[in-house]
Amino acid sequence: MDFSVKRKKVGLALGSGGAKGLAHIGVIKILEKHSIPIDFIAGSSIGAMVGGFYASGLTSKEVEEVALSTDWRRIISVLSDPRLKNGLIGGDKTQAFIERYVNGKNIEDCHIPFAAIATDLATGEIVVLRSGSMASAIRASVSIPLAYSPVEVEGRILVDGGLAAPVPVGVTRAAGMDVVVAVNLEKHYCRGKWKPGWYSIADNSLSIMRHHLSLLDASRADIVIDVELERTPWYRFTAGRNKILAGERATERILPQLERVLSSKRSCQTA
Numbered sequence: 001m002d003f004s005v006k007r008k009k010v011g012l013a014l015g016s017g018g019a020k021g022l023a024h025i026g027v028i029k030i031l032e033k034h035s036i037p038i039d040f041i042a043g044s045s046i047g048a049m050v051g052g053f054y055a056s057g058l059t060s061k062e063v064e065e066v067a068l069s070t071d072w073r074r075i076i077s078v079l080s081d082p083r084l085k086n087g088l089i090g091g092d093k094t095q096a097f098i099e100r101y102v103n104g105k106n107i108e109d110c111h112i113p114f115a116a117i118a119t120d121l122a123t124g125e126i127v128v129l130r131s132g133s134m135a136s137a138i139r140a141s142v143s144i145p146l147a148y149s150p151v152e153v154e155g156r157i158l159v160d161g162g163l164a165a166p167v168p169v170g171v172t173r174a175a176g177m178d179v180v181v182a183v184n185l186e187k188h189y190c191r192g193k194w195k196p197g198w199y200s201i202a203d204n205s206l207s208i209m210r211h212h213l214s215l216l217d218a219s220r221a222d223i224v225i226d227v228e229l230e231r232t233p234w235y236r237f238t239a240g241r242n243k244i245l246a247g248e249r250a251t252e253r254i255l256p257q258l259e260r261v262l263s264s265k266r267s268c269q270t271a
Helices: 018-033 046-055 060-069 072-080 092-102 134-141 169-174 198-218 240-270
Strands: 010-014 040-044 114-120 126-129 151-153 156-160 179-184 223-226
Touching: 010 018, 010 046, 010 169, 018 046, 018 060, 018 179, 018 240, 040 046, 040 169, 046 060, 046 092, 046 114, 046 134, 060 240, 092 134, 114 134, 126 134, 126 169, 134 151, 134 156, 169 179, 169 198, 179 198, 179 240, 223 240
Parallel strands: 010 040, 010 179, 040 114, 179 223
Antiparallel strands: 114 126, 114 156, 151 156
């Protein structure tokens, strides 16, 4: 695409969704392929991890290679660690994994301006992390309640950003973006097979909450990329290539609409 000098700024709001978030890689690949500029990225949970890796300087191809070559079972193996306190994952392996790929950078050093979204466990407030350690910010954003232990940042106890802002459109808009592209992984509430017990009730309840809140968040974007994926446990990162392809297909579908929005915005700017 041929963008004028006075083009409008484009921001990505990458949503939460656990393993389904590998689809974000496919989204970014297609935007790169069609030379769609990305001026800012805000990510919740897995969106913060994928978006953070890309913002820190990895190419979409490199992020894809990380996703497809990583032994996710090894990363998640801490689930069975008998030394866990209060039944929660300490998160040291996850922190080390993130640190490896952001190469010790602070958010201020990112190639693309970036924000990781977390939730204050005490107040319920949305916390926007735009400075300090990339690894710590992403680790806070992916701290799924009842699985990972919370993270303390500047005196605040932080958990998964998807609780308060599963698709951080508002944060992206507040960063001064003219066109906000939202990636929603939770448009369709996929009912799992009903199994009696507290876990099934809790899992379905959280899925319903994410579904409705994600729809509300995404409705405020200029462009919404709805990725269609069957219900997947947050930790099941298998079939990663299929998830990435789903992101590619969803992005290809909205490209004509996105190009019209960008063209219209440019016309308004230069008129």
